[in-house]
Structures are given as C-alpha cells and as structure tokens.
Amino acid sequence: MKSYKVSVWKLSTNRSAKKPTYLARWSVDGQPFHETYKTKALADRFRAKLLRAVDKGEPFDTVTGLPDSLRSGKAALSLLELAVKYVDHRWPTSSAKQRDSMTDALAVAVPALTKAVRGRPEPAVLRRALRSYLLPTPWRTRERPEEIEAAVRWLERASLPVAELTDIARVHALVDVLGRKLDGKPAANQTYRRRRAATYNALEYAVELELLAANPLDKVRRKRGQQPVQEVDNRVVVNPRQARELLTAATYVGGWERASGRRLRAFFGCLYYAATRPGEALGLRRSDCDLPETGWGRITVEETRPSAGKSWTDSGEAHDRRGLKQRSPGEVRIVPIPPPLVRMLREHVEEFGTAKDGRIFASERGNVVASSSYYRVWRQTRELGLQPDQVGTVLAAKPYDLRHACVSQWLNSGVPAPEVARRAGHSVEVLLKIYAKCIDGQEAEMNERIMQGLGEDENE
Missing domain, CATH: 3.30.730 (GCC-box Binding Domain)
Structure with missing residues (x-):
C-alpha cells in the first residue's frame, strides 16, 4: 500500500x-x-x-x-521478498525433501531479521504463516485464517532490506537463530547445518541478483566445538550373528496372519546385505533384481522413494520419486548380493508378489511402505531379537544402522575401500570418514591381529 x-x-x-x-x-x-x-x-x-x-x-x-x-533500487528488496523469489526460483527443480528443508530454514531466517514494529505475532504463528502460506509456491492462494493474515501483514511491514546483512551484527543474529528451536533452546547440530546450507544458498541467489556484493555467511563461523560429529557411532553396529537373529526375529512380528514382520524381513535384509538406503530399497522393482536359484545375485539400484510428506511432492504422495543420491539423472548402481539376501527376496516375491508398478516392497494395500510402519516393526524386532540388556541401548536403534553394519562388515572383511564405496553409493573420502568402524563383537579379533603384528604373546 x-x-x-x-x-x-x-x-x-x-x-x-x-x-x-x-x-x-x-x-x-x-x-x-x-x-x-x-x-x-x-x-x-x-x-x-x-x-x-x-x-x-x-x-x-x-x-x-x-x-x-x-x-x-535493488537494495530496498526485503528479506521476505528475497525468500519468496528464491523459493519460486528453486521450487520446480527441487526434490520434496529440499522443498521441506528450504522453507523450514527461511521460515526461521526471515523473522530473525525484522524491524521493531509493534504487534509482533508469536513465533509459532510467524513460522506457520511462512511455512504453510507465504513460502511454498503452490500454497499462496490458500485461504488464510485471521491470525495468519495478520502475521503476513506484519512480516511485510517489518522485514528488513537484504542490504542490512552487510551489518555483521545482523549476520551473527541470523546464525544464532538458525541454531535454535522454536522455544529458544539449542537445536541439533544436523538441524543447524541443514538450515545454514539452505539459507546460504538463498543468499547466494541474492549475490547473483546483485543485491549483495558477497555472501555474508562466509564471514561467520560457529565454534569448532559446536560442529556436528559425522562419524558413525560404532555402538549402533551389529555383528553378523546379531544381524541374522534380528532378521529372523522380524518374521515373528505381527503373527502369521498379519505378517507385518515377514513382509519387511527382505526389506531389512537389503539394508544389511546390500547397504541400500531405506528409500532405495523401497524403490526396488522385481525387474531390478537378478535372483538365481543358487549363488550370488545382483540388484540394480536406480530409484529412491524417500518419505517427504504429501505437502512437498508434486504427485501429492507421501513418498517422493527421485534418482540416486548425489548421482546424475538416469545413473544406476549395481550391487552384488550374497545368497542369504537372494533367498530372502525370492521367498518374499513368492509369498507377497509385487505392487502394480513392479515394486518388491509394498504395504498390504500396495502403497509405498511408510517409514512409521517399518520403524514400528523394527522396534518390535529389536525386542525379540536382542538380549534384554541390549534393547535399551543404541545397538541397531534404527533400521538405517543395518546399512552402517553392512559397510563396516565389508571393510573389516578386507574388501578394498573403492569397491565398498561403489557398492554403498559413496565417495571413498566420505566412506573412510564416516563408515570405517569396527563392528560389535570383533574387538578381540582386532586385538589379536595387532598382537600378532607386534610379534608378542598377549598371555605373557
């Protein structure tokens, strides 16, 4: 106005x-x-x-x-206006998870850089106004409740010009808020890293538009002690015996009639024996699998179905449909699979068949298996398959820990790191930085190897 x-x-x-x-x-x-x-x-x-x-x-x-x-002048563009322009720029080519992360970060950043205008709404209302009405491109025409409309008007009045980020004090304030939850408490390091990356990209867009001479976030670094730990905690990694017991225990979950555990046993097996990510296993089709009656087989990992939420996908489905992580479109990953997994997949297809589109793993209704479903089955699997004193620990706390165990087992078996990285879909650098851990139950064996190398007798 x-x-x-x-x-x-x-x-x-x-x-x-x-x-x-x-x-x-x-x-x-x-x-x-x-x-x-x-x-x-x-x-x-x-x-x-x-x-x-x-x-x-x-x-x-x-x-x-x-x-x-x-x-x-360009300098008058507000941070709110920049955020809207940036989302419009990125939305068509972004994955559902990227859209989620992008709007989450900007919904935190925009209210942090505002003028002292009277009538500031509650933080939760501001974030909802941005996340659910202002930022997502398809949602801006939705009817807004009265409190949301008031929050939008306030943001339009209060949002600071992008040029204010040349003030280092403003940048410090932005970095601080990216690392905090809605209640002001510190957020997880992973949350901070994700938000900072998304905000950084938005400010890079501002540099491209010549709104800023340089990205202001380059001037501010968090203290080293606050950096996230990227290495896998080796306490979560199961040894082969524990893995076999867990995969067997999964068949008992849900009983014979419901078969909720049997329906997911081969899914968990893909994570442990082939190091697939959960989304990659969910996207696996029968045509992607070479399953001979005896010996080793192979799978071709081509598509991933990550859980993202209906709000962020173009299809309106809860699971996005994407190519492989950090790979060019159409690129595939061929993974040899050992006889135990070949048998599991053959038995699974024989008992449950496939979904209409050929996917091996599907819910009873033929949909993509929800993450909440396989997490629920995994919790019950751990209770049946682990020792009572292990259930309350971090050992195999999440299904993804089976992938960690697989990569660790390959490395400890002497498979060269480049081959392990190829099968797992990583660079060698990332592999050795994150996954090179000894698995639970092999410490004595490793100690014995060291003693043999020293030429010492540990009993002396």
Whole structure:
C-alpha cells in the first residue's frame, strides 16, 4: 500500500554504543521507521532525500517506509521478498525433501531479521504463516485464517532490506537463530547445518541478483566445538550373528496372519546385505533384481522413494520419486548380493508378489511402505531379537544402522575401500570418514591381529 501521510523528524543520536550512531526517523501512515548511520553526514543526507520526496508529493510505501524514488533500487528488496523469489526460483527443480528443508530454514531466517514494529505475532504463528502460506509456491492462494493474515501483514511491514546483512551484527543474529528451536533452546547440530546450507544458498541467489556484493555467511563461523560429529557411532553396529537373529526375529512380528514382520524381513535384509538406503530399497522393482536359484545375485539400484510428506511432492504422495543420491539423472548402481539376501527376496516375491508398478516392497494395500510402519516393526524386532540388556541401548536403534553394519562388515572383511564405496553409493573420502568402524563383537579379533603384528604373546 502507498500513503501520502508522511512525517520526517529531526535526527537523533544513539550514544549507548562505543561509537555514537545517528538515526533518521520518519513515519508513514502513522507507522514509525528509522535508519541507522555511523556518521551524522550520512544520516542527514538520507533525511534530505526523504524531505525531497515529500516536497515532490511522492507516495511512500507502507511496508518499507520508502518513497518510490528510493525503493526502486535493488537494495530496498526485503528479506521476505528475497525468500519468496528464491523459493519460486528453486521450487520446480527441487526434490520434496529440499522443498521441506528450504522453507523450514527461511521460515526461521526471515523473522530473525525484522524491524521493531509493534504487534509482533508469536513465533509459532510467524513460522506457520511462512511455512504453510507465504513460502511454498503452490500454497499462496490458500485461504488464510485471521491470525495468519495478520502475521503476513506484519512480516511485510517489518522485514528488513537484504542490504542490512552487510551489518555483521545482523549476520551473527541470523546464525544464532538458525541454531535454535522454536522455544529458544539449542537445536541439533544436523538441524543447524541443514538450515545454514539452505539459507546460504538463498543468499547466494541474492549475490547473483546483485543485491549483495558477497555472501555474508562466509564471514561467520560457529565454534569448532559446536560442529556436528559425522562419524558413525560404532555402538549402533551389529555383528553378523546379531544381524541374522534380528532378521529372523522380524518374521515373528505381527503373527502369521498379519505378517507385518515377514513382509519387511527382505526389506531389512537389503539394508544389511546390500547397504541400500531405506528409500532405495523401497524403490526396488522385481525387474531390478537378478535372483538365481543358487549363488550370488545382483540388484540394480536406480530409484529412491524417500518419505517427504504429501505437502512437498508434486504427485501429492507421501513418498517422493527421485534418482540416486548425489548421482546424475538416469545413473544406476549395481550391487552384488550374497545368497542369504537372494533367498530372502525370492521367498518374499513368492509369498507377497509385487505392487502394480513392479515394486518388491509394498504395504498390504500396495502403497509405498511408510517409514512409521517399518520403524514400528523394527522396534518390535529389536525386542525379540536382542538380549534384554541390549534393547535399551543404541545397538541397531534404527533400521538405517543395518546399512552402517553392512559397510563396516565389508571393510573389516578386507574388501578394498573403492569397491565398498561403489557398492554403498559413496565417495571413498566420505566412506573412510564416516563408515570405517569396527563392528560389535570383533574387538578381540582386532586385538589379536595387532598382537600378532607386534610379534608378542598377549598371555605373557
């Protein structure tokens, strides 16, 4: 909206800081605005531009507080406007999970860089307004509840210009809020890394648009002690005996009639014997599998079906349909699979058949198996397959830990790291940094090898 009701006040001085700063203050339609400058000359020059616009009869924008002559520049674009432009730019080519992460990060960043405008809504309302109405491209035409509409209007008035991120104090404030939950408590390191990456990419887009000379996040680093630990905790990794017992225990979950565990035994087997990610196993089709009656077989991993939520996929399904992680479109990964997994897959197809599209693993209704379903079965599997004192530990706490166990077992069996990386779908660098761990139950064997290398007798 535009208004001609403008009042420009005298400069004021802020002497609370080490060095005095100068404020140019004005109001548009009763809404106060101010800009801070390090020198009086700069503040006076900006104030003169405001007075000149008033004398010319220019309308002032009620959101930015600026007249058309000053707002037409790129620097006047608000962080909210940048976020909307960036989401529109990325939405068509982003995966469902990327859309989720992108809107989550920007819904945290935008409210952190706002003016002191009266009537600030609650943090939860601001985040909901951004995540569910303002940012996602297809959702902007949805009918907005009254409190959401009020939050949107407030954000449009309060969002700071992108140029404010040249102030290092603003950047520090942004980094701090990216690492906090809605209640102000520290968020997980992984959450911070994901949000920072998404925000960084949005600010890179601002650099491309020449709104910023350089990405301001390059100037700020978290302390080293707060960096996330990327290595796999070897306490979660099962040994081969434990893995076999867990896969057998899965067949007892749900009883014979419901067969919820039997339906997922081969799914868990793919994670343990072929190091597939859960989404890759869910996307596996019968035509992707070479399952001979005896000996080794192979699977061709081509598609992944990660759980993303209906809100973020183009199809409206809960699972996205994507190519392999960090691979070019159409690229596949061929993984030899040992006889135990060949037998599991053959038995699974014989008993349960396949989904209409040829997928091996499907729910009773033929849909993609929900992550909540296989997590529920896995919890019950652990209770049946582990020792009572192990159930409360982190050992194989998540299905994904079976993949960790598989990669660790390959490495400890002497398979060269480049071949392990190829089968697991990693670079060698990532493999050795994250997955090179000894598996549970082999510590004595490793100690014996070391003693043999030293030429010592451990009993002496």
